[in-house]
Amino acid sequence: MKNNLTVERAIKKVTQQQLAEAVGVSRQTIHAIESGKYTPSTLLALKIGRFFNKSVDDIFRLEENE
Amino acid sequence: MMKNYLFPVNFKKAGRILFIPFLVLAVFQNKITLEIPVFALLSDKLFGGAESLNVLRNNIIDEIAYIGLIVSLIFIAFSKEKDEDEYINQIRANSLVWALLVNYTILILEIIFIYGIPFLYVLNINLFSILILYIIKFNIALYSFRKSGAHEE
Numbered sequence: 001m002k003n004n005l006t007v008e009r010a011i012k013k014v015t016q017q018q019l020a021e022a023v024g025v026s027r028q029t030i031h032a033i034e035s036g037k038y039t040p041s042t043l044l045a046l047k048i049g050r051f052f053n054k055s056v057d058d059i060f061r062l063e064e065n066e
Numbered sequence: 067m068m069k070n071y072l073f074p075v076n077f078k079k080a081g082r083i084l085f086i087p088f089l090v091l092a093v094f095q096n097k098i099t100l101e102i103p104v105f106a107l108l109s110d111k112l113f114g115g116a117e118s119l120n121v122l123r124n125n126i127i128d129e130i131a132y133i134g135l136i137v138s139l140i141f142i143a144f145s146k147e148k149d150e151d152e153y154i155n156q157i158r159a160n161s162l163v164w165a166l167l168v169n170y171t172i173l174i175l176e177i178i179f180i181y182g183i184p185f186l187y188v189l190n191i192n193l194f195s196i197l198i199l200y201i202i203k204f205n206i207a208l209y210s211f212r213k214s215g216a217h218e219e
Binding site for chain 2: 016024025026027028029031032035037038040041044
């Protein structure tokens with residue numbers, strides 16, 4: 001799964017820490033999601049979407065082989 | 067949300083504090099005696115065989131030590147982290163599977179290579195080894211997770 005979390009953060013000018021606090025996880029979890037090491041739960045993905053005022057598939061996208 | 071069965075954060079510290087005296091008690095269990103009547107579901111008969119549902123006199127130091135060690139290790143292993151979240155939950159699950167597989171691999175090797183009374187001694191170690199393996203694996207994984215992206219990007 002790909003995501004453009006880093007881009008969305010840059011647009012909104014929020015740090016990993018600020019996003020982490022807003023959605024209730026640790027900053028390292030945000031880092032792991034951004035670097036593609038971790039696929040968030042549906043709940044967390046929805047919270048991230050709500051934070052950026054976007055739908056989940058604007059931020060997270062399946063890769064071709066998935 | 068799925069229910070998780072973790073203890074509150076401060077149970078970890080309590081577990082660490084309790085672990086040391088119970089470890090000392092376990093090591094010196096043969097040097098201390100506290101004999102009291104205990105109820106037994108099953109026990110040895112004096113001249114072979116087994117009997118059930120009776121009361122007998124027993125040195126309870128080893129029982130206290132074993133229960134204390136198990137409880138303190140469970141507190142250390144399964145208390146929430148301060149920053150517990152779904153990623154840490156996944157680290158827990160992976161560490162638990164790893165510990166289970168390694169523990170049973172060790173047990174299979176013990177079954178193949180160890181016989182007689184020494185086998186009973188190593189089985190004793192197996193009572194705790196799964197918890198100890200889990201604690202080591204989980205803490206190493208947690209350490210590298212916390213170190214990951216140490217600097218804000």
